[in-house]
Structure formats: C-alpha cells, structure tokens
Amino acid sequence: MSRRDQLQFxxxxxxxxxxxxxxxxxxxxAQTNESQQSPQTSASSDPADQAxxxxxTQALRNDQGLNSRHLKVSVRQGEVTLGGxxxxxxxxxxxxxxxxxAAPGHTIINNxxxxxxxxxxx
Numbered sequence: 001m002s003r004r005d006q007l008q009f010x011x012x013x014x015x016x017x018x019x020x021x022x023x024x025x026x027x028x029x030a031q032t033n034e035s036q037q038s039p040q041t042s043a044s045s046d047p048a049d050q051a052x053x054x055x056x057t058q059a060l061r062n063d064q065g066l067n068s069r070h071l072k073v074s075v076r077q078g079e080v081t082l083g084g085x086x087x088x089x090x091x092x093x094x095x096x097x098x099x100x101x102a103a104p105g106h107t108i109i110n111n112x113x114x115x116x117x118x119x120x121x122x
Contacts, residue, residue: 044075044076044077046077048078049075049076049077049078050075052075052078052080052103052106053073053074053075053080055102055103056073056075056080056098056099056102056103057073058102059098059099059101059102060073060095060098060099060102063094063098065094066091066094066095066098067091068095070084070085070086071083071084071086071095071112072084073099078106078107079106079107079109080099080103080106080107080108080109081108081109081111082095082096082099082108082109082110082111082112083111083112084112084113085112085113085114085115086112086113086114086115087114087115087116088114088116089114091112092110092112092114095110095112096108096110096112
C-alpha cells in the first residue's frame with residue numbers, strides 16, 4: 001500500500017470516527033429529550049404496534065392514581081411490554097391493570113422495577 005493510499009485510508013477512518021461520535025451525540029440528545037416525556041413509548045415500525053403503544057401510553061398518562069413519568073411502553077407484534085420503575089407494588093399493579101384495559105386481548109409483559117429510594121418514583 002502506497003503512502004498516499006495509507007493517508008487516504010487513515011483520513012477515511014478519521015471521518016468515520018467523527019461521524020460515529022456525532023451520531024452518538026445526536027442519539028444522546030434525543031434520548032435526553034425523550035426522557036422528559038412520560039411515559040416513554042417505543043414501538044416497531046408496524047402502524048398497528050405504534051397505535052397500540054400510543055393507546056397504552058395515553059391510558060397510563062390519564063390514570064389519576066398513577067404517576068407514569070418513569071414508565072416505558074413498547075410494542076412488538078402486538079405484545080405490550082411495560083418497563084421503567086415505580087415506587088411500590090401498587091403502582092406496578094395499577095400500570096398492569098391500565099395497560100390490560102387499554103389493550104384488551106393483547107399480552108402484557110410487566111417489567112416495571114420497584115425502586116423505593118427514588119424521590120421521583122411514581
């Protein structure tokens with residue numbers, strides 16, 4: 001490999017590294033902005049999954065007895081997964097009930113963790 005080829009290769013590697021760092025920064029910024037929403041929603045590219053995730057998310061937001069700020073909703077192939085954290089079992093069970101009511105006939109996987117030491121936990 002000639003010196004010129006080596007320099008072009010190194011330049012391409014440096015450009016790729018800078019691009020990667022730039023994308024990581026954009027991704028981190030997007031995640032920070034998303035974390036300010038409550039609850040967080042993520043769904044597959046399937047419009048039916050997206051609609052179901054939006055419906056469950058809205059139901060969690062609308063429940064007066066539940067602080068959904070730290071909850072996450074994801075849907076894949078009609079299966080709803082709840083994540084994030086709550087302060088106690090009551091909040092975990094309430095989120096499960098709200099999701100079940102908002103998505104009748106769909107499987108609900110409850111992965112919500114209890115973190116009692118969190119001042120902002122629901």
